Amino acid sequence: MFDDFFLRANIAALGVALAAAPLGCFVVWRRMAYFGDATAHAGILGIALALATDMPPMPAVLIAALAMASAATALAGRARAMDTALGVLAHSALAAGLVAVALLGHVRLDLMSYLFGDILAVTRGDLLIVWIGAGLVLALLGWRWNALLTATLSPDLARAGGSAPGRDAFGLTLALAIVVAVALKVVGVLLITALLILPAAAARPLVRTPEAMALLATVFAIGAALGGLQLAFAFDTPAGPSIVCTAAGLFVTATGLGTALRRITRAGAAD
Amino acid sequence: MKAGLKYVQRPEAAESVVTIRALSVRLGSARVLRDVSLNVAAGEIVTIIGRNGSGKSTLLRSLIGAVTPDAGTIGTMPGLRVGYVPQSLALDPTLPMTVTRFLNLPRRAGRDSVAQALTRTGTDRLAKRQLADLSGGQRQRVLLARALLNRPQLLLLDEPTQGLDAEGTAAFYRAIEAARRDLGCAVLMVSHDLGVVMSASDRIVLLDGTVVVQGSAAEVASSDAYRALIGDVAPEVTALRSPGDTPRHAPALRLAE
Known part of the structure; x- marks a missing residue:
């Protein structure tokens, strides 16, 4: 099994989709899109770290993403101009990472594979790490689901209910860093945020509860991952961008469907 | 300008659900609360009023553990069930x-x-x-x-009627009174809506970093500290408390910024 590179690519994309979709819902609900960008872009710094220290890339990316996410969280507590601060962090991390990789890297290093992913080169070892990471993220979200939802609505309400919203927010930060580390090879640092946000945003107009949104987002993410890979294979297009394009197509379709459904419901209510 | 009575122990305050003693809270470098002592009796409706930045919300948030005090104690009845409205x-x-x-x-x-x-x-x-x-x-x-x-024994509400019109505010206070009647819970709330608050509360606490004055609505409204801190709206508030005046028509008075 797993000998075929295309099969390995599908299984890796499936693992990333499973973790990214429900986490992406929280990214959307808590308006953390820019936060996700900053964390993902730090992935390139992680690659530089791996080159400098001869570490394997995934743990190095995890460390860099976690450091960036922690820095951004600390900043969120203080600064008011969060948007600007995160923009500064996100783009500086990307630029610094690219410069560092150029300074440290070998001549043959393929930057494109880090920026947009290289899913067709996924190894069996990568698969194991992707699925362990995805399992960890899903376990964390499942365990803290209700507390996280409450803290999203009101941190004080969560505190009054006996949970620690600060600790749960750090849990989300950790989950984000893990997804960045495992998604780097699948879609690359530039498109990780898209993989988080698009399925959740596509699910939104069709659901009435947070659980339904997470489930439908997961369905969309799986569809985008597997469908995008098929398209990439059929038309010889880059895999990561093809997955994101499929997710964007699902978003447009779902939004149109949601608008149509609301019109029908309203017309029905008027009768 | 400080009022003479700093702490009025209500005679009927038999069993306290919460007792705050000498509470001080610092947020960053600012000292928001100093030496706040307050108790809430079972079934009592206590309303905290005060200017913006007087520490009203901080006091409430320290009760749910969202703010860590740097001095003082907060004692609660054992096994106290708290309901919180952010x-x-x-x-x-x-x-x-x-x-x-x-x-x-x-x-x-x-x-x-x-x-x-x-x-x-x-x-x-x-x-x-x-x-x-x-x-x-x-x-x-x-x-x-x-x-x-x-089924809380203590209901904490942090400016629950902020942004509501007079109608909505009155409906909300009716719901609180109904809850107190049904559940017998004590209510501690922070409010801006002086008019309605004064008629719906058993006790008013005027806060300005510390408890400046507390007592019945009449006692607080006639205090020097109240006039100094709240000032101009005082006569209207007193007028609103006349018998037969339903909260429905009470304008939502706001403290001067």
Whole structure:
């Protein structure tokens, strides 16, 4: 099994989709899109770290993403101009990472594979790490689901209910860093945020509860991952961008469907 | 300008649900609360008023453990059940949330408890609605319903009527009084709506970093400290308290900024 590179690519994309979709819902609900960008872009710094220290890339990316996410969280507590601060962090991390990789890297290093992913080169070892990471993220979200939802609505309400919203927010930060580390090879640092946000945003107009949104987002993410890979294979297009394009197509379709459904419901209510 | 009476022990304050002693809180470098002592008796409605920045919300948030005091003690009745109504929700339109689902957060409350809490606050028709589609007044009453789920002995409300019109404010206070009547819970709330507050409270606490004056609405309204801190609105507030004046027509008075 797993000998075929295309099969390995599908299984890796499936693992990333499973973790990214429900986490992406929280990214959307808590308006953390820019936060996700900053964390993902730090992935390139992680690659530089791996080159400098001869570490394997995934743990190095995890460390860099976690450091960036922690820095951004600390900043969120203080600064008011969060948007600007995160923009500064996100783009500086990307630029610094690219410069560092150029300074440290070998001549043959393929930057494109880090920026947009290289899913067709996924190894069996990568698969194991992707699925362990995805399992960890899903376990964390499942365990803290209700507390996280409450803290999203009101941190004080969560505190009054006996949970620690600060600790749960750090849990989300950790989950984000893990997804960045495992998604780097699948879609690359530039498109990780898209993989988080698009399925959740596509699910939104069709659901009435947070659980339904997470489930439908997961369905969309799986569809985008597997469908995008098929398209990439059929038309010889880059895999990561093809997955994101499929997710964007699902978003447009779902939004149109949601608008149509609301019109029908309203017309029905008027009768 | 400080009033003579700094702390009035109410004679009927038999059993306290919460006793705050010499509480001091620092937020960053600013000292927000100093030497605050306050107790709330079972079944009593106590309202904290004060200017912006007088520490009202900080006092309430220290009671739910959101703020760590640097001095003083907060004692509660053993096993005290607390219901908390926050100032508002950070409800992003991307978060789908029905009223019923919200009432089951973070723990499942059970169908009967939810139905009962909604009936108590006059929101039973809203059970299936999206939280984001509700009016401000409806949303605050849903928050109240959620706070009543565990049959609290102490209800904490942080400016629950902020942004509501007079109608919505009056409806909200009626719901609080009904909850007190049914559950016998004590109520400690922070408010800006002086007019209604004064008629709906057993005791008013005027806060300005510390407890400046407390007592019945009449006692507080006639104090020098009240005139100094709240000032011009005082005569109107007194007028609103005349018998037979229903809260429905009370304008929502606001403290001067």
